[in-house]
Each structure stands twice: as structure tokens, then as C-alpha cells.
Amino acid sequence: xxxxxDVVAVLSTQPETRKGSRWRLRLSVVMLAIPMLAFLSYFFFxxxxxxxxxxLLTQNSQGIIGRPFTLAHFMRLVDVDLYARVFWTTLRISxxxxxxxxxxxxxxxLVMVKSxxxxxxxxTLIVIAPLVVSVVVRGYGWQLIxxxxxxxxxxxxxxxxxxxxxxxxxxxxxxxxVIGSLHVFFxxxxxxxxxxxxxIDPNLEDAARMLGAPWWKVFLRVTLPLSMPGFVAGFTxxxxxxxxxxxxxxxxxxxxxxxxxxxxxQQIFVVYDWPFGAAIAVVLVGVVFAVNGLSMWLLEGRRLxxxx
Amino acid sequence: MTDEHFSGVGAFILYAVxxxxxxxxxxxxxxxxxxxxxxxxxxxxxxxxFTLKWYAKVLQDRDFLEAMRLSILLALGTTAGxxxxxxxxxxxxxxxxxxxxxxxxxxxxxxxIFPALVTGLALLQVxxxxxxxxxxxxxxxxxxxxxxxxxxxxxxxxxxxVDENLEDAARTLGANRxxxxxxxxxxxxxxxxAAGGLFAFMVSFDNYPVTMWLANSEYSPVPxxxxxxxxxxxxxxxxxxxxIIILMAMVGVLVLEKLVGLRRxxxx
Numbered sequence: 001x002x003x004x005x006d007v008v009a010v011l012s013t014q015p016e017t018r019k020g021s022r023w024r025l026r027l028s029v030v031m032l033a034i035p036m037l038a039f040l041s042y043f044f045f046x047x048x049x050x051x052x053x054x055x056l057l058t059q060n061s062q063g064i065i066g067r068p069f070t071l072a073h074f075m076r077l078v079d080v081d082l083y084a085r086v087f088w089t090t091l092r093i094s095x096x097x098x099x100x101x102x103x104x105x106x107x108x109x110l111v112m113v114k115s116x117x118x119x120x121x122x123x124t125l126i127v128i129a130p131l132v133v134s135v136v137v138r139g140y141g142w143q144l145i146x147x148x149x150x151x152x153x154x155x156x157x158x159x160x161x162x163x164x165x166x167x168x169x170x171x172x173x174x175x176x177x178v179i180g181s182l183h184v185f186f187x188x189x190x191x192x193x194x195x196x197x198x199x200i201d202p203n204l205e206d207a208a209r210m211l212g213a214p215w216w217k218v219f220l221r222v223t224l225p226l227s228m229p230g231f232v233a234g235f236t237x238x239x240x241x242x243x244x245x246x247x248x249x250x251x252x253x254x255x256x257x258x259x260x261x262x263x264x265x266q267q268i269f270v271v272y273d274w275p276f277g278a279a280i281a282v283v284l285v286g287v288v289f290a291v292n293g294l295s296m297w298l299l300e301g302r303r304l305x306x307x308x
Numbered sequence: 309m310t311d312e313h314f315s316g317v318g319a320f321i322l323y324a325v326x327x328x329x330x331x332x333x334x335x336x337x338x339x340x341x342x343x344x345x346x347x348x349x350x351x352x353x354x355x356x357x358f359t360l361k362w363y364a365k366v367l368q369d370r371d372f373l374e375a376m377r378l379s380i381l382l383a384l385g386t387t388a389g390x391x392x393x394x395x396x397x398x399x400x401x402x403x404x405x406x407x408x409x410x411x412x413x414x415x416x417x418x419x420x421i422f423p424a425l426v427t428g429l430a431l432l433q434v435x436x437x438x439x440x441x442x443x444x445x446x447x448x449x450x451x452x453x454x455x456x457x458x459x460x461x462x463x464x465x466x467x468x469x470v471d472e473n474l475e476d477a478a479r480t481l482g483a484n485r486x487x488x489x490x491x492x493x494x495x496x497x498x499x500x501x502a503a504g505g506l507f508a509f510m511v512s513f514d515n516y517p518v519t520m521w522l523a524n525s526e527y528s529p530v531p532x533x534x535x536x537x538x539x540x541x542x543x544x545x546x547x548x549x550x551x552i553i554i555l556m557a558m559v560g561v562l563v564l565e566k567l568v569g570l571r572r573x574x575x576x
Contacts, residue, residue, distance in 0.1 A: 029399065029400050029403050029404035029406075030400055030404045030406050031400070032396035032397060032399050032400040032404075033396070033397040033400035033401065033404070033412060033416070035392075035393050035396065035397070036393040036394060036396070036397040036416060036456060036460075037397070037412065037415070037416070039393055039452070039453075039456075040415070040416060040418075040419070040453065040456070043431060043434070043449050043450075043452075043453050044418075044419055044422075044427065044430075044431075044453050045415075046434065047427075047430035047431045047433060047434040048422070048426070048427070048430045050430065050433060050434055051426070051429065051430040051433060054433065104325060104329055107321065107322045107323075107325035107326050107329075108325065108326045108329050110322055111322055111323065111326045123326070123330070125561070125565070126330050126333055126334065127333065128561065129557070129558060129561045130333055130337060132510045132514065132557040132560055132561055133337065133514070133553065133554050133557045134513075134514040134516070134530070134531050134534065134550075134553050134557075135514065135516055135531075136516060136531045136534045136535050136538070136550075137337075137340065137534070137550040137553050137554060138336055138337070140336075140340065140534075140538055140546065140547075140550055141335070141336025141337055141339055141340045141550075142336050143538070144336070144339050144340065144343060144351065144353070144547075145335060145336055145339060147353075151352050151353060152353065153339055153353040156353050156354065183332065183333065183336065186329070186333065215316065215317070215318035215319075216318065219318070240421065240423070243423070244423030244424065244425050244426070244517070245425075246425055246516065246517055246520070247516050247517075247535070250535075251535075251538065261423075261425050261517075264425065264426075264429065265520070268429065268521075274433070277429070278429075278433075281423075281425075281426045281429055281430070284423055284425075284426060285422065285423060285426055288421070288422075288423055292421055
């Protein structure tokens with residue numbers, strides 16, 4: 001904008017109008033953001049605050065929500081064993097999924113970044129394509145693979161190859177939820193990692209190699225520390241998304257791996273306990289914000305750079 | 309770069325894990341597709357024979373067709389809505405170097421880090437209090453909340469690449485601001501706008517965590533209908549439905565790849 005205004009100013013015979021028009025221009029550019037700001041304020045920000053507010057209210061026997069304010073719903077999540085277990089299950093599943101995703105995504109991201117263009121293209125397509133397939137479909141695919149009993153694909157393969165004698169039972173356990181979540185959120189780990197790895201100067205690795213470092217040492221001392229920003233970003237994403245999932249635990253977890261999302265749905269749609277449902281939602285948001293805050297703190301302060 | 313970067317045990321581990329993960333990613337989708345043509349009355353493995361009758365059944369299923377129609381219209385409306393809100397806002401973020409622009413950007417992108425499940429629940433509470441009964445309108449609002457930040461991301465990225473000298477040239481030559489935007493700026497950001505729009509469409513079409521709160525029995529989009537079928541139907545019409553959805557998604561991905569390149573579209 002500056003340049004165009006300068007040109008206009010040179011051509012213009014009345015330089016005193018320039019200042020006003022530029023101010024107006026800047027204001028009019030700002031105004032372009034107002035519709036979306038207003039929309040999100042009213043349909044996102046305000047509802048989120050209203051939900052927080054109603055998690056502090058009391059619901060009477062007629063289902064009417066109002067005062068007095070209380071923290072009872074949050075206490076219930078801590079005190080009632082059943083609900084506390086759901087909280088810990090959610091954290092455990094999210095943590096295991098993100099850890100597994102990290103370990104498995106490093107090799108994929110490395111190959112993706114360092115291979116010939118064709119290989120890179122194919123891997124990218126395979127990693128990203130499932131991202132746009134409905135989570136319901138992907139959960140269903142895993143249900144078919146993990147089906148308990150000899151009719152499931154995994155059991156059929158294992159039994160045909162005589163690896164196991166009888167069918168294994170994975171479906172409707174936490175393991176099944178971890179497998180499904182890993183499948184759904186794996187791209188969220190690979191993409192930030194690949195972008196971080198792509199920014200590393202290959203000369204650094206070459207130098208380490210030429211100085212005699214074996215491959216694992218090059219990875220541990222050069223590649224890994226320099227890719228930390230990608231790792232932190234990916235870990236945060238996978239953790240937050242897994243913690244907030246509903247579909248995968250509903251399809252693959254059954255009654256033994258209920259997560260916070262499923263508990264919220266049950267409280268609202270089955271029990272009609274709005275304040276308690278809202279309280280669980282607030283706790284879920286708290287968990288996600290805590291993880292995101294930690295990751296921002298790690299990324300911003302460059303606290304990840306090794307001093308050695 | 310060539311593969312000679314990796315050698316020995318390190319290379320073996322890298323390629324073994326990568327291959328295994330490619331199989332892991334493809335397996336459930338390929339299995340669903342394979343089972344959808346199975347000539348048996350229950351979903352079993354291995355699939356038996358070959359038939360397209362389950363597709364015929366799905367294409368006559370009123371619930372599924374209604375859901376398809378609703379989902380496509382909803383996704384189109386969502387795309388239009390999020391472009392209308394997102395493109396001007398992205399323009400303001402890149403061009404208006406005013407006080408607090410970073411904070412506003414953070415605010416506009418915040419639905420991306422907020423658990424969508426909670427976004428939907430919170431919106432349901434407010435819409436219920438407002439007495440907004442029309443599930444279609446409620447779904448549209450909810451989906452635009454979730455998709456408009458994607459438009460911001462893709463359009464901001466492509467706006468930052470626009471050569472402002474071209475705009476200056478157009479202005480100097482006498483074009484007004486609107487003409488300049490329409491004839492000079494827009495063609496340069498077209499791929500970013502298209503990618504944002506396509507993203508909005510796909511996210512809306514697949515959305516479950518917001519949809520589950522705002523839909524009702526009369527207006528249920530595809531993911532909800534599919535979820536209901538999973539529980540109640542055990543013949544291969546469910547995999548047939550799923551395959552249709554997979555193929556539609558693949559078309560979307562290929563278009564996106566052609567338009568901007570997948571990595572760029574997602575890393576934006």
C-alpha cells in the first residue's frame with residue numbers, strides 16, 4: 001500500500017489529502033475482518049463462555065438450570081470412581097497414541113523428506129489421502145480388521161499363518177482405540193515433522209557423518225535435536241485431537257474404553273445432566289489448553305536447543 | 309536428493325517402518341472396499357465372490373440418498389459461508405498492519421485448537437436458548453465456525469506471496485481498488501481461495517463432532533447415518549456406502565493436489 005500511495009502522492013497536486021485517505025484506507029481494510037470477528041464472537045466465543053458458566057450452575061429436578069453456583073460437578077468427576085477412570089483412560093490413550101505416533105512418524109517423515117521426488121509424492125499422497133476420509137469409515141475399517149473371533153481379518157491372517165491357535169480379542173479394548181486413533185491422527189504427526197526435517201541443513205548431517213559418526217549417532221545428536229519444533233507441534237496436535245475424540249472410542253472402544261467425549265455425549269443426550277456435561281467439557285478444554293500452552297512455552301523460548 | 313543418504317541398518321529400519329506404516333494406513337480402507345463387493349449376506353473375511361448388488365441397494369436407500377443430498381448442500385453452503393467470511397478477513401490480516409493484528413489472527417484461528425466436540429456442544433446450548441429449531445441452519449452455522457479458519461490459513465499464505473508492485477502498477481494506470489482486486493489480486497490468490505474452499509467442503513462433509521450435536525432425526529448428514537448403520541446393519545451395504553465416501557474423498561484429494569499441492573495446502 002505504501003508504494004502505491006507514494007506514487008499517488010507524487011502524481012497528486014494536493015498532498016494534504018493524502019494522510020486522511022491513507023488512514024481511511026487502513027480503516028477500511030480492518031473493517032474486512034469485522035464480519036468474521038462478529039460471527040465467531042457470537043457463535044464460538046460467547047457459547048464457549050456460556051458453557052463454562054453453566055458448568056458452575058445447579059440443575060433442579062425439573063431440569064431447570066440456575067443458581068446457586070457450585071463446584072459440585074467438577075468434584076463429581078474427581079470423586080466418583082467411574083468418572084475419574086474415564087478421565088485417566090482419556091489421558092492414557094492420548095499419551096500412548098502420541099508417543100507411538102512419534103516413534104513411527106520419524107522414519108516415515110525422514111524417508112518422505114530425503115527420497116527421490118516420486119517416492120516423496122507417493123508417500124505424501126498415502127499419508128494425507130485418508131485424512132479426508134470420514135473418521136466413521138476409518139473406524140469401521142478397523143472394526144472389520146480387529147473383529148473378535150475367527151471372522152476378523154487380523155485373526156484370519158494370524159490363524160492361517162498359524163501364529164496363534166485361537167482368535168485374539170483386541171476389539172472393544174483400549175488397544176483398539178489406540179490403533180484407531182493412531183490411524184486417524186498419524187498424518188498430524190508426519191506433516192509437522194517432515195516440514196521441520198526439511199528445514200535442516202543437510203550439510204550438518206554430512207559433516208557429522210564425515211567426521212565418523214555412525215548413523216544412529218547422527219540421528220540422535222544432529223537430526224533429532226534440530227527437528228524438535230516439528231516433534232513438539234505434532235505431539236501437541238495428536239494429543240489434543242485424541243483427547244477430544246468421540247467416534248473412534250465409540251466404534252472401537254465399547255464399554256471398556258469410554259473417553260471424555262463419550263461421557264459428555266452420554267450426560268447430555270441420555271442423562272440430560274447439562275451442568276455435569278458442561279463441566280466435563282470444561283475439563284477436556286483445560287487438558288487441551290494445558291498441553292498447547294506447554295508446547296507454546298517450549299517452542300517460543302527455544303528451550304529445545306541443546307546447549308552442547 | 310538421492311537415497312544414498314541412508315545406508316546399512318539405519319536405512320533398513322527406515323524403509324521397513326515406512327513400508328509397514330503405508331500398509332497400516334491403507335489396510336482398513338482397502339478392506340472396506342474389498343468387502344463391499346462380497347457376495348455374502350454378512351460382512352466376513354475373506355470376502356466371497358463378486359457382486360455389485362450392495363451398491364444397488366445403497367443407491368435405492370432413501371435414508372442414505374437424503375443424507376447425501378443434505379450433506380452436499382450443507383458442504384456447499386458451508387464453503388460459500390466460510391469463503392465470504394474468511395477471504396476478506398484474511399485480506400485484513402495481511403494488508404492492514406494495524407495494532408493487535410496478531411491477537412485478531414489468533415482469535416480467528418482459535419476454533420482450530422478448540423476440541424470440536426465442545427464447540428458443537430457450546431453452540432447447541434446457545435442455539436437452543438435462542439429457540440433456533442431449524443437443524444439445517446444450525447448445522448450451517450456450526451460448520452462455518454469450524455471451517456472458516458481453514459480458509460484464513462490458506463488465503464493468508466497465498467496473499468503473502470502476492471507481488472504488491474503489480475497492484476501498484478494497476479492503481480497507477482488508473483484502475484480503482486475494486487478492479488485492482490478483481491483483475492490483479494484475485495487471480496494471484498485464486499489457488500489459495502480454491503484450496504480453502506475445497507478444504508471447507510471436505511471438512512464439512514466429514515464432520516462428526518459438531519454435527520452430532522446439531523443434527524436431528526429429520527436432518528442427519530452422511531456421517532451420522534453411516535454411524536447408525538454400523539450399529540444396526542450387518543450386510544455389505546455398509547462397506548458399499550463407505551466405499552462411495554472413500555472414492556469421493558479421493559477425488560477431492562486429487563483435485564487439491566492438482567490445485568496447490570497437498571503438502572502446501574496442509575502445511576499452510
